[in-house]
Amino acid sequence: MSTAELSAVGKxxxxxxxxxxxxxxxxxxxxxxxxxxxxxxxVKGGERIVxxxxxGSGKSTMIRCINRLEEHQSGxxxxxxxxxxxxxxxIDEVRREVGMVFQHxxxxxxxxxxxxxxxxxxxxxxxxxKQAEEIALHYLTRVKIPxxxxxxxxxxxxxxQQRVAIARALxxxxxxxxxxxxxxxxxxxxxxEVLDTMVSLAKDGMTMLCVxxxxxxxxxxxxxxxxxxxxxxxxxxEPEQFFTNPQHQRTKLFLSQILR
Amino acid sequence: xxxxxGELAISELHFVRDQHLPPLAPPARMTGAVGWIxxxxxxxxxxxxxxxxxxxxxxxxxxxxxxxLILDAVWTGADREACLMSTQHREIGACWPFVWERLPYFxxxxxxxxxxxxxxxxxxxxxxxxxxxxxxxxxxxxxxxLYFFVVLPILSYILLHGFAAIGLPxxxxxxxxxxxxxxxVATVGIVVSLPIxxxxxxxRRSRMPTVRFFxxxxxxxxxxxxxxxxxxxxxxxxxxxxxxxxxxxKLLRALVGIAMFASAYMAEVVRAGLQAIPKGQYEGAMAVxxxxxxxxxLIVLPQALRITxxxxxxxxxxxxxxxTLVTIIGIFDLLHTIEVARIDPKWATPVTSATGYTVAAIFxxxxxxxxxxxxxxxxxxxxxxxKR
Numbered sequence: 265m266s267t268a269e270l271s272a273v274g275k276x277x278x279x280x281x282x283x284x285x286x287x288x289x290x291x292x293x294x295x296x297x298x299x300x301x302x303x304x305x306x307v308k309g310g311e312r313i314v315x316x317x318x319x320g321s322g323k324s325t326m327i328r329c330i331n332r333l334e335e336h337q338s339g340x341x342x343x344x345x346x347x348x349x350x351x352x353x354x355i356d357e358v359r360r361e362v363g364m365v366f367q368h369x370x371x372x373x374x375x376x377x378x379x380x381x382x383x384x385x386x387x388x389x390x391x392x393x394k395q396a397e398e399i400a401l402h403y404l405t406r407v408k409i410p411x412x413x414x415x416x417x418x419x420x421x422x423x424x425q426q427r428v429a430i431a432r433a434l435x436x437x438x439x440x441x442x443x444x445x446x447x448x449x450x451x452x453x454x455x456x457e458v459l460d461t462m463v464s465l466a467k468d469g470m471t472m473l474c475v476x477x478x479x480x481x482x483x484x485x486x487x488x489x490x491x492x493x494x495x496x497x498x499x500x501x502e503p504e505q506f507f508t509n510p511q512h513q514r515t516k517l518f519l520s521q522i523l524r
Numbered sequence: 525x526x527x528x529x530g531e532l533a534i535s536e537l538h539f540v541r542d543q544h545l546p547p548l549a550p551p552a553r554m555t556g557a558v559g560w561i562x563x564x565x566x567x568x569x570x571x572x573x574x575x576x577x578x579x580x581x582x583x584x585x586x587x588x589x590x591x592x593l594i595l596d597a598v599w600t601g602a603d604r605e606a607c608l609m610s611t612q613h614r615e616i617g618a619c620w621p622f623v624w625e626r627l628p629y630f631x632x633x634x635x636x637x638x639x640x641x642x643x644x645x646x647x648x649x650x651x652x653x654x655x656x657x658x659x660x661x662x663x664x665x666x667x668x669x670l671y672f673f674v675v676l677p678i679l680s681y682i683l684l685h686g687f688a689a690i691g692l693p694x695x696x697x698x699x700x701x702x703x704x705x706x707x708x709v710a711t712v713g714i715v716v717s718l719p720i721x722x723x724x725x726x727x728r729r730s731r732m733p734t735v736r737f738f739x740x741x742x743x744x745x746x747x748x749x750x751x752x753x754x755x756x757x758x759x760x761x762x763x764x765x766x767x768x769x770x771x772x773x774k775l776l777r778a779l780v781g782i783a784m785f786a787s788a789y790m791a792e793v794v795r796a797g798l799q800a801i802p803k804g805q806y807e808g809a810m811a812v813x814x815x816x817x818x819x820x821x822l823i824v825l826p827q828a829l830r831i832t833x834x835x836x837x838x839x840x841x842x843x844x845x846x847x848t849l850v851t852i853i854g855i856f857d858l859l860h861t862i863e864v865a866r867i868d869p870k871w872a873t874p875v876t877s878a879t880g881y882t883v884a885a886i887f888x889x890x891x892x893x894x895x896x897x898x899x900x901x902x903x904x905x906x907x908x909x910x911k912r
Contacts, residue, residue, distance in 0.1 A: 333807050352815075360813040370808030374827050383822065384812035436812060 276470040277361070277437045279309040281345040284440050284471045285330055290339030292325065299325050300336070301495045307440075312472045314482040314503075317492035318518060323475045326492070327442045330473065331362045344439055360388060363433030367445040369425045371417040371432070377404065378413040381432045388436065396435070403431035407461050423454025427461055434465075441465065443474040479522065483507065491515050592617040593882070607873040618879045622871040629865060630883065633701010633856045639693065642683045643704050649676060649683075650711065658898060660905075673715070684708070697775035701856030703887070705775070709782060709847040709857065710891075714840050716783040721790025726820065728795055739791070746788035751849055754781045759853035778850050786843045793835045797828035830906055837899035841892045859884050 285307040292300040299322050315323045328334040332355045341348045343358045381400035385391040404410045407427035447455045459481050466485040489506040491499040499515045510516045553559045565575045596617030598607045605611050607619035632640050653676045656668035686694035727739030758781035763771050809819040851860040866880040
């Protein structure tokens, strides 16, 4: 691969629609329990959204609906022009374009770091092995751990594992990245290296939805903060307004709890 | 100023390390043979007593075995006279001339003598295949797999059963026996049960209710019935329903019965492994866009099979020994040939049975222990490869 191609790989893939994610009147139940209630959220291409709220408020469930790790029961979710329904083809199509980073990394422990990253390009994008490995190395370099490529995930620190997970998602050149509490399972000393990676991604113009409690990160990169409670979106605002001038009672309480 | 008891001096409350502590070698009692023995064998009175008891027990057993197998054993002779206390006027151990004479029978059963080279060739071909598959650094293991799973079964069938067109007279399976039958039955069971077991396990965890229903039905039905019953049904019941000219071969029926039985058990072993794989692995695989089949093949099954290796091998060992049950439907496996030979009047002595059974024990022990060791080595290798 030429350097020009590689640097093209570095930029987030173009969305085919101005609206990256469109969630309309979406509802979800776990059995009798109404986890997500009338969710309306429209995310523009290139927008960075931070979702916060108390535990059990449905934040993770919501972003997991966007790549159909969870199924919604009513309403619409349209991801870059593709509506998520029971059509498996559409689901696969969305998953190819949406990268996800999990709280517990979910790396494949039986594969090396390089294999973890090259796996999806090879098997999903049908890329030749050599090219997939080049791309994998490119992104591993980007998250600053190219020299760990031949180790197994279990041999890395938590922060390194999470950066591998980010690289793994990036190898599919996603148009949208979902982060589900990416720093919650990390030792305090490792939070920064992961956040730095996310900040640099944001600076490249990646469309991002992050569930996180890192308010410093939210302030720095978010275009909008979505606050959820009891399965509903309670308040949504730009970071400055959100932190200095919260409107809803629940938001005020939440902020007073976490910002001491 | 006086200090009350329990209070700390100022110098004890504040501390800043001013020199770095280098790591030191461990104390001598943690290393060396003497240290190990003292630590592990003689650490407490109970431990000392256990060590002595086990030591005595070992000496007693080993001495008894040595006595029977070697020191008192009879090494030459033409018939039972050689192994009788009344004619030899001494303690008699194992009667080895009996084994030498009947060894071909133990190996080939009643396979016609001029055709026995075919069995030898089969053993050699099988050994090549097994070696190729189990030796991990072997060249072209993909070809090895092709050889083992496609070429070998066809070749073996032609060799053992015969193919008149190329000058190999057909040998009816009724004549097969001994180690040949044991190996054939065990190999077929082992090779067939893993893939079918995996499919059944995946079926049982499928999201499609009909698939799940049939997989569960099969597994529970086969597991709920003793192997002997399965074999009886295959050999006695099946012919009642099938016209005689279509009746499948007796050995084939037993093979199918055993393969079914082993598959059901294997399915449960694999299912346990699948259940141990965290949900996050599935989600990680789905999130990068893998669909069901590559997700299972590349992510879930490799991990599930890895953690079930001990149980898979355990099932294999059980299966290997269960092959002796084919005796019940009149198939002459190794144990059955020994059983027949030991009551032969030519060799009837008080030690003949014990000698025969010793041969069987050694044979089964070698194979089962071999499987066990190989599995242990594989586990150790995988542990080293993917430390978590």
